[in-house]
Amino acid sequence: MENLSKAYGRNRVLSGLSMSVQAQRNLLLTGPSGCGKSTLLRLIAGLETLDEGTIRIEGSLVSERGRIVRAPHKRGLAMVFQDLGLWPNLTAFQNVMLGLARVRLSRREKSERVRAILKACDMTSKADARPPQLSVGEQQRVALARAMAVRPKLLLLDEPSLVLVSHNPFDANSISADVAVLEAGTIRESGSLEQLHNRPRSQTLQAWKNETQPPHV
Amino acid sequence: MRLASLSAKVRQAIDWRLPVTAAILSAAFLPILWSVISSLKAESLPEMLGMLHGPFLGALRRSLILMTAVVAGSLAVGWPGGTLLGLVEFPGRRVLLASLAVPLFTPSFLWAIGLSSFRPFLAYRHQWWLDGFPGAFLTGVVQTFPLVVFAALLGARTLPASLLEAAQLAGGFWGFFKASSRFSLPAGLGASVLGGVLALADPGPAQIMGYHGIASEILIAFSARYDAGLAARKALLMTMVLLPVVLAVSWKVSLWSEARLLGREMRKANRRFEGILPAVTVLGFVFIYVALLSPALVGLTRPLKGAQTADALQYGLTVLKQSAGTTLRYGFTAAVVATVLGIVLSLTCGRCHPFRLTVLLFSFLVLSLPPSLHALGFAGMAAQLPKSFDWFMRGGNAVGIAFGLRLSPIPALFCLRAWSVMPESCHQVAVLHGVPAFQYLWRVALPQLAPAMAGSLLLVALVSIADVSSTLLLLPPGAGTFTSRIFGVIDNASERILSGLCVVYVLSGFILVGFFAIVEALWRRRLGGSR
Numbered sequence: 001m002e003n004l005s006k007a008y009g010r011n012r013v014l015s016g017l018s019m020s021v022q023a024q025r026n027l028l029l030t031g032p033s034g035c036g037k038s039t040l041l042r043l044i045a046g047l048e049t050l051d052e053g054t055i056r057i058e059g060s061l062v063s064e065r066g067r068i069v070r071a072p073h074k075r076g077l078a079m080v081f082q083d084l085g086l087w088p089n090l091t092a093f094q095n096v097m098l099g100l101a102r103v104r105l106s107r108r109e110k111s112e113r114v115r116a117i118l119k120a121c122d123m124t125s126k127a128d129a130r131p132p133q134l135s136v137g138e139q140q141r142v143a144l145a146r147a148m149a150v151r152p153k154l155l156l157l158d159e160p161s162l163v164l165v166s167h168n169p170f171d172a173n174s175i176s177a178d179v180a181v182l183e184a185g186t187i188r189e190s191g192s193l194e195q196l197h198n199r200p201r202s203q204t205l206q207a208w209k210n211e212t213q214p215p216h217v
Numbered sequence: 218m219r220l221a222s223l224s225a226k227v228r229q230a231i232d233w234r235l236p237v238t239a240a241i242l243s244a245a246f247l248p249i250l251w252s253v254i255s256s257l258k259a260e261s262l263p264e265m266l267g268m269l270h271g272p273f274l275g276a277l278r279r280s281l282i283l284m285t286a287v288v289a290g291s292l293a294v295g296w297p298g299g300t301l302l303g304l305v306e307f308p309g310r311r312v313l314l315a316s317l318a319v320p321l322f323t324p325s326f327l328w329a330i331g332l333s334s335f336r337p338f339l340a341y342r343h344q345w346w347l348d349g350f351p352g353a354f355l356t357g358v359v360q361t362f363p364l365v366v367f368a369a370l371l372g373a374r375t376l377p378a379s380l381l382e383a384a385q386l387a388g389g390f391w392g393f394f395k396a397s398s399r400f401s402l403p404a405g406l407g408a409s410v411l412g413g414v415l416a417l418a419d420p421g422p423a424q425i426m427g428y429h430g431i432a433s434e435i436l437i438a439f440s441a442r443y444d445a446g447l448a449a450r451k452a453l454l455m456t457m458v459l460l461p462v463v464l465a466v467s468w469k470v471s472l473w474s475e476a477r478l479l480g481r482e483m484r485k486a487n488r489r490f491e492g493i494l495p496a497v498t499v500l501g502f503v504f505i506y507v508a509l510l511s512p513a514l515v516g517l518t519r520p521l522k523g524a525q526t527a528d529a530l531q532y533g534l535t536v537l538k539q540s541a542g543t544t545l546r547y548g549f550t551a552a553v554v555a556t557v558l559g560i561v562l563s564l565t566c567g568r569c570h571p572f573r574l575t576v577l578l579f580s581f582l583v584l585s586l587p588p589s590l591h592a593l594g595f596a597g598m599a600a601q602l603p604k605s606f607d608w609f610m611r612g613g614n615a616v617g618i619a620f621g622l623r624l625s626p627i628p629a630l631f632c633l634r635a636w637s638v639m640p641e642s643c644h645q646v647a648v649l650h651g652v653p654a655f656q657y658l659w660r661v662a663l664p665q666l667a668p669a670m671a672g673s674l675l676l677v678a679l680v681s682i683a684d685v686s687s688t689l690l691l692l693p694p695g696a697g698t699f700t701s702r703i704f705g706v707i708d709n710a711s712e713r714i715l716s717g718l719c720v721v722y723v724l725s726g727f728i729l730v731g732f733f734a735i736v737e738a739l740w741r742r743r744l745g746g747s748r
Contacts, residue, residue: 047645073651085642089664098660102651150650 005052005185006039013039015185017053021154022178028160028193031182031204038082040182041156045079046072057154073102077154078147084139086131092118092142093127099146113149121145181205234565238572241558241565242579245622248594249586255597256453259446265454273434273451277458280417280430283350287357288413294358294509295365296405298502300398302366303373305495313503314370315734317363319726320510322679324700326421326707327719328513329356333425334716335516347512352426353416359509361412368408372401390494407470411585414459418587420686421704431455432686435589439690445593448690452590459587467581474577474630517723520716529717536702537721543613544698547688548678550617551624555677556670558621559628563636563666573633580626588623592687595619616691620681627680628673635669636662668740675733679726 004017013036021027029037042048044055046068055063057077062070078099087095096114103110118124121141131139147155180190181202188202200206256265269277302314320328332352336344345351376397416422420432431451439448521529566572583591599610609618647657663670685704692701703718710718 045645045649047648071651072649077649079646079649081640081642081646083640083642085640085646087643087646087661088639089661094660098652098656099646099650101653101656146646146650 001044001053001055003053004040004043004050004055006036006043006048007051013185014043017182017186019180019187019190023058025178027178027180029180029182031188031202035182036185037182038158041079041158044154045077045156046070046075075154076152077156078150078152079156080140080143080147080158080160082158084131084143086139086143086146088131091128091130092123092134092138092145095131095142096146096149100149103150114145117145117149118142120148179205234567234569234572237565238562238576241562241625242576245558245583245625246579248591248598248619248622249583250594251598252449252590252594253453253456255594256446256450260450265450268450268454273431273454276429276431276434277455279350279428280432280455281458283353283357283428283430284413284417286350286354287361287416288409290354290358291361291365291412292405292409294505295362295409296369296402297398298362298505299366299369299371299405300373300394300401301498301502303370303401304394304397305499307495307499311734311738313506315730316727317366317506318730319723320360320363321367322683322726322730323360323723324421324683324685324704325356325360325416325419326425326685326704327517327722328359329353329422329425330707330715330719331513331516332356332359333516334519334712335512337519338515347426349426349428353422353428353430355509356422356426356513357412357416359513361409361416362509364412365405365408369401369405372404373397376400394498403470403473407466407473407581410462410466411581414463414585414587417459418455418589418686425707432587432589436686436689439593445596448589449593449597452587452593456586456590459585463582463585467578467585470581471574471577514723517716517719520712521720525713526717529713530721531717532714533717533719533721536718537699537725540697540699540702543696544682544700546613547617547620547698548682550614551620551681552674552678554618554621555625556628556673558625559630559632559673560666560670562625562629563632564662566633568637568641576626576629576633580629583623584626588684588687589690591623592619592690595622596690612693613696615693616688617681619687619691620684621677623687624677624680627677628670631669631673631676632666635666639665668737671733671737679729 001020002018004014005012006014017036017040029040031037039048043050043063046063049066049068050063052065054061054065057070057075060070062068062075087098090098093114096117097110100110100113105113115124115127118127121144123138123141123145126134126138126142129138131142134142177193178191179193179196181188181196181204183202183204189196189200189205196205197209200209302310329352332347332355336347339346347355380396417430418432420430420436422428423430423433435448435451435455438444438451562576566576595610595615599606599615602610608614643661644657647661682698683700685700688698688701689704692698697705699722703715703722706715706718
């Protein structure tokens with residue numbers, strides 16, 4: 001991602017943001033409320049256009065100023081939204097199944113994959129339940145199963161603390177070893193969790209460090 | 218919303234959604250525009266304004282007084298009533314709501330007949346209460362207040378649960394009610410103005426109660442003097458007088474609806490209350506409801522006494538049987554046309570703020586303008602267009618299509634609401650997973666819109682069937698709906714026969730609404746409860 005900028009009217013959310021995410025790594029993007037975390041994820045997913053800058057996935061240009069170069073479903077990524085975005089009239093099984101609409105598998109193979117992922121998420125017994133009949137935790141697992149089922153190269157989790165229980169970034173090392181702190185529309189600092197914990201520069205990490213014991217990485 | 222963001226959204230939507238939306242809105246508005254242009258062609262504006270004297274001006278004044286009174290009366294009863302029904306769950310609530318829907322689908326002249334027929338129960342010196350202005354006013358309120366109830370109910374239901382709970386904690390049931398009432402006022406006001414305009418444009422009650430208004434002037438110009446142009450000019454003059462009010466209310470209600478009614482999905486609040494105050498308030502509303510409706514219902518059944526009662530009812534059933542085909546055909550065509558247009562409008566608008574605002578403004582405007590202006594424009598267009606248009610501009614199809622076009626804002630509003638309460642992320646997940654548009658529409662979007670579609674189909678069909686003023690303007694020779702057949706014999710049939718016809722109509726309304734209420738309850742049960 002290079003020099004990304006995005007504004008909604010006069011409200012500039014991202015300003016000259018540049019960063020990269022390494023393959024096979026988990027990255028925790030953190031920052032205060034309204035700093036643009038969700039916007040950044042939506043730009044990566046191709047749900048919004050950029051005002052400035054470029055985004056590349058595996059070296060290929062996917063978004064540039066004012067233009068979606070590669071459609072969202074062709075980027076090889078999946079996303080769990082903050083409000084989960086489950087289709088309310090479909091069962092848990094159907095939600096995951098419809099998410100595989102573009103995956104080139106036979107219907108039987110798709111069904112097997114859906115069953116396997118629901119089993120991995122401990123949702124087999126609730127496969128026929130619709131979202132309104134599930135608890136919030138169960139809904140989160142269905143949303144995660146739907147995202148995982150397509151076997152994405154890049155999995156975006158908006159507010160993962162809600163889905164994966166953790167809240168404080170220093171407690172989140174079970175899901176992430178790399179952290180990037182987004183403040184005032186740009187990346188204030190980034191690196192491994194251990195490095196940043198020792199010498200935090202951003203207000204976000206300084207505040208959290210004061211609350212937490214050093215993480216074990 | 219900022220201008221830059223607004224224009225970006227318009228640019229995004231401009232590809233295919235703009236022409237589709239513009240085409241549907243133009244189709245709904247075109248007959249009105251036709252009426253206006255053809256009237257101005259036939260006579261210049263100063264010449265037309267010359268009509269504003271003598272009997273015409275008197276009729277206009279009477280109609281405006283009636284409209285103001287109906288707006289105030291229906292708002293006074295319907296606004297608190299609707300807020301209450303939106304807030305409180307109690308046994309029998311659904312039955313009460315279903316019965317409230319019946320006056321909406323019943324022609325106003327029928328309530329006027331009932332009230333007029335109730336007069337002999339009163340002492341002679343009190344009979345003026347149900348004659349002239351008071352009679353027309355009561356008829357208007359009986360017809361309009363359920364609309365206000367439903368609008369206020371919908372408004373109260375859109376209040377976020379957290380707001381309701383905060384109000385409840387701060388001030389108990391009374392605080393809760395006051396907070397909600399303020400919130401539901403714009404919807405109630407919009408509905409009462411709409412009802413007031415419809416009361417003003419309705420010739421039926423005026424004819425029965427002897428309160429000669431502008432609607433009677435238009436009907437006489439068309440059906441007694443056979444001068445469609447004069448009728449259109451009178452309708453246009455009436456519209457010009459109403460336009461400032463209609464525009465102001467439409468704008469205000471559109472802004473409110475866009476922000477509130479089409480808001481995001483919200484958590485449902487607990488609506489069960491214990492204690493005396495909620496129970497007394499509900500009982501109070503039920504008492505007012507019964508007090509308003511019962512004189513007309515009792516009046517309708519008064520002549521049905523003695524040996525000839527069965528004959529009168531039998532006659533009513535025979536007329537119903539004879540006209541059922543035509544009535545259902547018009548209602549069905551109108552419902553299908555309006556619902557299809559409404560669904561397309563809601564899908565094209567999506568969550569685009571300027572589109573939704575435009576559609577809402579047009580919707581309230583089309584619904585609030587006198588129906589006769591639309592019907593006369595449609596008839597005028599049919600007369601001018603080539604023969605190849607006859608299959609849908611003239612004859613039986615024309616009535617249903619004209620109603621469908623005029624009432625298309627109803628399904629549009631219903632579907633916009635249903636579409637908007639679905640989180641945006643649902644659509645975005647489909648985009649991310651590359652779910653084909655048709656598959657998404659079939660598997661997710663249409664099932665989500667299904668209750669709104671079913672409600673719209675029923676509402677448009679019943680409103681079309683109950684209408685008499687536009688039907689009389691568009692009906693092909695020899696054809697007749699059940700409503701127009703009753704209207705046609707008001708002046709010459711015996712009281713008993715008329716009463717038989719009206720009772721059959723009201724009973725049919727209750728049976729239909731009851732049937733759909735049961736279907737809706739079964740549908741909800743099938744979907745299962747939520748946690």
